[in-house]
Amino acid sequence: MVRDSLLAVALTLAAVTGGAQAPSRAPDIYFAPTRHNIADAMLSLASVGPHDVVFDLGSGDGRIVILAAQKYGAIGVGVEIDPLLVQRSRQVAREGAVAHRVTFTEGDLFAADISPATVVTLYLNHSTNLRLEPKLKRELRPGTRIVSHQFPIGRWVPERTVMVDGVPLFLWTVPAR
Numbered sequence: 001m002v003r004d005s006l007l008a009v010a011l012t013l014a015a016v017t018g019g020a021q022a023p024s025r026a027p028d029i030y031f032a033p034t035r036h037n038i039a040d041a042m043l044s045l046a047s048v049g050p051h052d053v054v055f056d057l058g059s060g061d062g063r064i065v066i067l068a069a070q071k072y073g074a075i076g077v078g079v080e081i082d083p084l085l086v087q088r089s090r091q092v093a094r095e096g097a098v099a100h101r102v103t104f105t106e107g108d109l110f111a112a113d114i115s116p117a118t119v120v121t122l123y124l125n126h127s128t129n130l131r132l133e134p135k136l137k138r139e140l141r142p143g144t145r146i147v148s149h150q151f152p153i154g155r156w157v158p159e160r161t162v163m164v165d166g167v168p169l170f171l172w173t174v175p176a177r
């Protein structure tokens with residue numbers, strides 16, 4: 001009886017969520033989308049073009065990498081811990097006719113292989129950026145551009161900072177080793 005009730009609850013949840021599970025661990029920061037004009041300014045600040053592979057670490061509903069593919073012709077990769085957001089991103093990519101140019105991986109951004117990126121976008125927070133700095137410097141190839149919405153990366157001095165609607169966007173390029 002109890003088992004049947006639990007099964008019914010599980011089936012209902014699966015129907016509501018499309019089968020997606022809860023995140024494997026608590027996110028380091030909760031979902032808050034980057035506004036469209038700011039996403040566009042981030043991609044423009046990084047001079048994204050058709051030869052780029054744009055990784056958004058903590059990709060939310062996928063909007064930054066989808067825009068990178070749609071407007072700039074780039075390949076996009078989103079890494080997102082919340083399976084529901086991954087599912088939504090894939091759907092938006094299909095609806096936006098760029099599913100063949102973008103990939104969404106469900107998982108922890110700290111465990112992701114980011115070495116193929118030529119551009120990395122971030123909208124995280126101070127402490128997560130600080131923890132991410134060694135990984136960015138260790139795994140990204142020299143010349144890879146990093147753009148962060150609102151938050152600096154520790155004491156790493158950005159090469160450019162622009163303000164869009166009162167929000168700072170920071171740009172770095174991974175130096176030669």
Ligand SMILES: C[S@@+](CC[C@H](N)C(=O)[O-])C[C@H]1O[C@@H](n2cnc3c(N)ncnc32)[C@H](O)[C@@H]1O
Pocket residue numbers: 026027028029030031032033034056057058059060061062063064079080081082085107108109110122123124149
């Ligand atoms: C502030 S939102 C930004 C979403 C998107 N990048 C944008 O700018 O619209 C941060 C996202 O990071 C995800 N996130 C937080 N911690 C994460 C982790 N350790 N690994 C992967 N994704 C994570 C959250 O679920 C959330 O969707």
